[in-house]
Amino acid sequence: MATSQPEFPTRLAEGEDQAAALIVRALAEPLPGPTEQQSWQRLRSRSLRPTPRWVLPAVAFGLSALALLVWVARPAANPPTSLGPDVWAQRVTPSPAPSAPPAPSSAVELPEKPPMPSEHPKAAASASPRESDAGQCSQLAKAGQYAAAATCYGRVAHGSSMDAELALYEKARLEARALGQSAQALSTLDEHARRFPGGVLTTEVELTRIELLSQLGRRAEALSAIERGLQGVLGRERGGDLQVLRAELASEQGDCAKALEAAQLARQAGAHPSRLEASERRCQHEAENP
Amino acid sequence: MLASAAASDVDAGHDLLDRCVAGSPDAWRGLHQRYHRTALSVLRRLGVPPSHLEDACQEVFVDVFRYLPRFRREADFRTWLYRICLSRARVSRRRARLWSLFSRLSPEVGPDLVQQPLDEGQASRQLARAIDQLSEAERVVFVLFELEGLSGQEIAEVIERPQATVFRRLHDARKRFTAALEEGT
Numbered sequence: 499m500a501t502s503q504p505e506f507p508t509r510l511a512e513g514e515d516q517a518a519a520l521i522v523r524a525l526a527e528p529l530p531g532p533t534e535q536q537s538w539q540r541l542r543s544r545s546l547r548p549t550p551r552w553v554l555p556a557v558a559f560g561l562s563a564l565a566l567l568v569w570v571a572r573p574a575a576n577p578p579t580s581l582g583p584d585v586w587a588q589r590v591t592p593s594p595a596p597s598a599p600p601a602p603s604s605a606v607e608l609p610e611k612p613p614m615p616s617e618h619p620k621a622a623a624s625a626s627p628r629e630s631d632a633g634q635c636s637q638l639a640k641a642g643q644y645a646a647a648a649t650c651y652g653r654v655a656h657g658s659s660m661d662a663e664l665a666l667y668e669k670a671r672l673e674a675r676a677l678g679q680s681a682q683a684l685s686t687l688d689e690h691a692r693r694f695p696g697g698v699l700t701t702e703v704e705l706t707r708i709e710l711l712s713q714l715g716r717r718a719e720a721l722s723a724i725e726r727g728l729q730g731v732l733g734r735e736r737g738g739d740l741q742v743l744r745a746e747l748a749s750e751q752g753d754c755a756k757a758l759e760a761a762q763l764a765r766q767a768g769a770h771p772s773r774l775e776a777s778e779r780r781c782q783h784e785a786e787n788p
Numbered sequence: 789m790l791a792s793a794a795a796s797d798v799d800a801g802h803d804l805l806d807r808c809v810a811g812s813p814d815a816w817r818g819l820h821q822r823y824h825r826t827a828l829s830v831l832r833r834l835g836v837p838p839s840h841l842e843d844a845c846q847e848v849f850v851d852v853f854r855y856l857p858r859f860r861r862e863a864d865f866r867t868w869l870y871r872i873c874l875s876r877a878r879v880s881r882r883r884a885r886l887w888s889l890f891s892r893l894s895p896e897v898g899p900d901l902v903q904q905p906l907d908e909g910q911a912s913r914q915l916a917r918a919i920d921q922l923s924e925a926e927r928v929v930f931v932l933f934e935l936e937g938l939s940g941q942e943i944a945e946v947i948e949r950p951q952a953t954v955f956r957r958l959h960d961a962r963k964r965f966t967a968a969l970e971e972g973t
Contacts, residue, residue: 504952509937510934520918541820
């Protein structure tokens with residue numbers, strides 16, 4: 499007899515009790531921690547080469563021996579200062595061979611030549627003042643001062659560095675999602691595409707642009723952009739997302755053949771079925787009521 | 789209404805992963821952009837204190853970059869990423885507990901690491917306190933199901949247990965979570 503899978507309940511957030519309200523509120527709040535841009539900057543500066551296992555014990559042994567030598571050799575009138583490193587000057591760094599290594603089903607072995615993200619040529623222009631400026635912009639956004647944050651990002655977005663590229667995109671995102679200024683956000687993204695063709699955020703910019711066109715009711719333009727996107731890099735990297743948008747727009751226009759085709763392609767690309775419910779329901783309704 | 793495409797709703801395609809393995813900086817950047825928020829969210833909801841969140845998130849992506857060439861892609865990339873996050877969250881919480889103990893023993897050394905930063909919302913703090921009442925196993929299932937929106941099958945793949953186990957842990961987690969809220973923890 500086949501074992502049936504349990505039927506999972508609906509999520510707490512979909513209810514109307516205290517738990518649901520708390521979860522919904524908590525998920526709407528911004529997360530603490532660095533922005534993606536800050537995290538990436540820091541990651542780029544790290545070495546990804548795994549340290550051989552013998553190095554840390556050898557270093558520890560060497561330091562201990564040196565400390566002992568210093569202790570023994572110093573005159574009595576000049577006792578040594580603290581031998582240990584200042585705790586608060588010491589960053590918490592990960593061990594190269596983690597004590598609890600990730601346990602994917604795949605075999606986990608150190609690669610012979612671990613990949614190291616090489617320096618982006620545009621990133622050479624980024625300097626610490628820019629990073630702290632972007633950090634200030636991020637703090638403004640976290641504090642809910644979205645208009646000020648957008649202005650701040652606009653100031654950082656001068657020049658041709660990667661920081662400028664990222665700042666301009668952040669400005670567009672704030673305008674679109676926090677300030678409700680879709681038209682302004684679209685204009686910012688157009689500027690982004692002009693100033694940074696082939697930049698690191700090209701696919702994100704294109705996708706966000708398509709979403710905004712749709713939100714502004716410019717469905718024909720959005721569909722054209724989707725068809726163009728499907729032919730290029732955007733289609734290869736985010737084909738599923740594009741098909742979801744295509745299904746949504748086509749169903750709104752009453753083109754159910756296209757909508758259902760797009761929904762099918764979206765599912766094949768791995769899109770979550772919940773994202774296709776609205777467009778499929780719309781077409782099902784039209785099929786039942788021609 | 790058109791929903792904004794969440795970056796990781798559609799799993800990273802093989803093309804992107806291939807380009808990452810080939811060493812394309814743009815591909816690495818793209819991967820980091822797509823999953824940074826996911827990793828941050830999962831780590832925080834699994835109880836990594838905000839003071840350790842940045843380091844934990846860094847460690848997740850260091851692991852991703854380091855081990856991606858060995859990732860056999862039998863599971864989705866997102867499943868694999870969640871496994872790394874679970875592992876790193878465990879390490880970070882253990883480390884945070886040690887630091888907390890250290891700072892209590894030596895109060896003159898520095899600021900209390902267990903202080904909640906002011907930039908985290910009240911609801912998030914309350915949620916974190918309630919989730920902290922769950923056991924390790926319950927917490928994982930609860931966070932992945934209730935907050936990250938994974939299905940029972942997806943969670944079963946992440947933690948490599950049967951769906952029935954996921955169901956039972958979720959049931960227990962919900963009871964404990966609800967009780968914690970009622971107690972005002």
